[in-house]
Amino acid sequence: MTHDHRFAHLRQASKQDRFPYKGIGPRSYYTVTADGVLNQLHAVGELREAIKRAKQGEVALLAVWTGQYNSDLFFIDDLDAIESAGI
Numbered sequence: 001m002t003h004d005h006r007f008a009h010l011r012q013a014s015k016q017d018r019f020p021y022k023g024i025g026p027r028s029y030y031t032v033t034a035d036g037v038l039n040q041l042h043a044v045g046e047l048r049e050a051i052k053r054a055k056q057g058e059v060a061l062l063a064v065w066t067g068q069y070n071s072d073l074f075f076i077d078d079l080d081a082i083e084s085a086g087i
Contacts, residue, residue, distance in 0.1 A: 006032075007060060007075040014078035027066060029076075031059040047087055055079050 013019040029041040031050045041047050054061040054076070061076040076082055 007062070007077075010062070010073055010075040012077045013063065013074045014081065016074070019074070019081070028064045030062045030064070032062060033059055044087065051079055051083055051087065 029047050029050065031039045031041065031053065033039075041050055050059060050061055053059045061079070061082070063074045063076055065072050065074060
């Protein structure tokens with residue numbers, strides 16, 4: 001689902017300068033299934049499994065990056081980048 005038209009209006013992680021897949025700053029990850037079911041991921045193992053499922057086209061992967069004054073929602077469109085970040 002890396003090219004899912006449902007998320008075209010969201011900011012794309014690949015378009016950000018050094019998206020913080022891990023490290024400083026709180027963020028939450030979510031999956032969305034083809035039929036619209038939203039699931040929050042609570043553990044690193046769940047995120048790793050979600051990356052695999054996203055690569056297979058089963059789910060879309062989203063992240064909320066919480067800042068000091070606001071939070072932004074991102075579509076994780078570069079699954080290789082999040083995987084290579086050592087998640």
